[in-house]
Amino acid sequence: MIDAVLFDAGDTLFHFVYDDALLESGWEAGLAAIGRDRLPAHADAAARFRGRYMPLLWRRGSLEEVEYPGLVRECLADLGVEVGDQELDRFLEAEHAAWDEARLLGDSTHALLDVLREWGLKLGLVSNAFDPPALLHRDFERMGLAARLDAAVFSSETGVRKPHPLIFETVLERLGVDPARALFVGDRRYEDVRGAKELGMTAVQAYWFRADDDERGLEPDFEAFTPMDVLNVVRRLNGDL
Numbered sequence: 590m591i592d593a594v595l596f597d598a599g600d601t602l603f604h605f606v607y608d609d610a611l612l613e614s615g616w617e618a619g620l621a622a623i624g625r626d627r628l629p630a631h632a633d634a635a636a637r638f639r640g641r642y643m644p645l646l647w648r649r650g651s652l653e654e655v656e657y658p659g660l661v662r663e664c665l666a667d668l669g670v671e672v673g674d675q676e677l678d679r680f681l682e683a684e685h686a687a688w689d690e691a692r693l694l695g696d697s698t699h700a701l702l703d704v705l706r707e708w709g710l711k712l713g714l715v716s717n718a719f720d721p722p723a724l725l726h727r728d729f730e731r732m733g734l735a736a737r738l739d740a741a742v743f744s745s746e747t748g749v750r751k752p753h754p755l756i757f758e759t760v761l762e763r764l765g766v767d768p769a770r771a772l773f774v775g776d777r778r779y780e781d782v783r784g785a786k787e788l789g790m791t792a793v794q795a796y797w798f799r800a801d802d803d804e805r806g807l808e809p810d811f812e813a814f815t816p817m818d819v820l821n822v823v824r825r826l827n828g829d830l
Contacts, residue, residue, distance in 0.1 A: 590770065590826065590827055590828070591710070591770050591771060591772045591791065591823065591826050591827060592710065592711060592766050592767075592770040592771065593710055593711040593712065593713060593739075593761075593764050593766040593770065593771045593772070594705055594710055594711075594712055594713075594771070594772045594773075594774065594819070594823065595712075595713040595714065595715055595757070595760060595761075595771055595772070595773045595774070595785075595790070596712070596713070596714050596715075596773075596774050596775065597714075597715065597716060597751075597773075597774065597775030597776060597777070597780075597781050597795070598714055598716035598718065599692075599716065599718075600776045600795075600798040600799050601774060601775050601776050601781075601795045601798070602694070602695060602698050602714070602734060603692050603693055603694045603695055603698065603732065604692075604693040604695065604798045605691055605692055605693075606691050606693060607691065608691060609639075611687055611688055611690070611691055612635050612638070612639060613631060613632055613635040614687045615635075615683075615684040615685070615687035615688060616631045616632075616634045616635040616638065616684065617631035617687075618683040618684055618686065618687045619661075619679075619680035619681070619683045619684035619687075620634065620680070621683065622679040622680050622682065622683035622684075623670070623672060623676050623679060623680055624676075624679070625670075628670060629668045629669070629670065633668075634664070634665075634668055637664060637667060637668060638661075638664045641664070641667075642660050642663070642664050645660060646660075646719060650805075651750070652749050652750050652752070652753040653748065653749060653750070654717070654719055654744040654745055654747070654748050654749060654750050655719050657681075657719040657720060657721070657745065658677060658681060658721060661677065661680065661681065661684075662677055665677075665680075681720075681721055681724065682724060685720055685721075685724045689728075689731075692728065692732070694732050694733075694734075695797070695798075695816060697815070697816040697817060698734070698816065699733060699737065700816075700817075701816040701817065701819060701820070702734070702737040702738070703737065704820060705819075705820070705823065706737065708823070710823070711739045711740075711764045711765075711766060712737065712738050712739050713738060713739060713740045713741065713742075713760040713761075713763070713764050714729075714734075714738050714740070714741035714742065714760070715742055715751060715756055715757055715760050715773070715775075716741070716742070716743050716744065717743075717744045717750045717751050717756075717780060718743045718744060718745055719744065719745050720743075720745060721745060722743050722745050722746045725743050725745070726741065729741060739763075739764055740760050740763035740764050741760075742756060742759045742760045742763070744756055746759075747759055750780070751775075751777075751780035751781060751784040752779060752780050752781075752783050752784025752785075752787065753784070754784070754787070754788050756784075757773075757784060757785065757788050757790070758788070767789075768788045768789035768790045769789050769790075771790045771791070772790065772791045772792075772793060772822065772823065772826065773785035773790045773791070773792050773793065774792075774793045774795055774813065774819055775792075775793075775794070775795060776794065776795045776796070776798060776799055776801055777801045777803060777806065778794060778801050778802065778803045778805070778806020778807065778809070779803040779805040779806040780806075781794070782794055782806050782807050782808075782809045783805070783806045783807045786807050786810070787807075791810045791811070791826065792807075792809045792810050792811075793809055793810065793811045793812070793813050793819060793822055794809035794811075794812050794813070795813050795816075795819075796812060796813065796814045797813070797814060797815055797816060
């Protein structure tokens with residue numbers, strides 16, 4: 590029996606489509622939000638960030654989350670722009686908003702969450718995301734996800750990334766659910782499947798947006814090729830099939 594279903598975010602509840610043009614758009618919007626004259630060209634700033642700082646965002650095997658606002662502040666300083674806290678906040682908000690079109694909500698996401706809630710299950714989210722938590726929670730409100738989730742935790746809040754147990758434990762504690770009574774659904778074999786299983790959760794690998802085969806991961810307990818396959822897994826675990 591399970592009492593809760595936890596989800597990954599990107600490429601599980603929504604599809605994230607990276608576009609290098611949005612990186613430049615983000616820096617253009619962010620620099621404009623600072624509101625100063627004689628700032629560097631946004632294309633040059635984006636190129637500096639892409640070459641020197643983006644590799645720091647995805648360090649393979651690192652469980653420690655990067656401090657993204659600090660990286661942006663450092664990049665701006667390298668470009669000769671020293672910013673105060675309010676200016677940095679304005680930059681981050683405008684830059685983050687420029688990526689809205691990259692986050693494409695799945696057609697069945699709302700329906701899946703609604704059915705699980707109707708079945709009396711608690712719903713949670715565990716996501717590796719370096720953006721400021723307030724902006725991420727705002728995204729989930731805009732996408733209609735916040736109202737459907739009982740708890741949502743991002744790695745920028747905990748300071749560690751999946752598969753570190755702390756980020757999973759934080760959500761489980763907020764839900765008041767034991768790992769053995771929780772199902773985790775995510776697309777990545779290492780971060781999601783391995784992280785969940787090592788903590789004692791049942792793990793479903795989601796294939797509807799991508800097929801991950803990271804050799805560091807573990808075999809999932811179940812596979813789901815559509816969001817609605819998750820409902821059959823839940824019914825099977827709870828004795829309804």
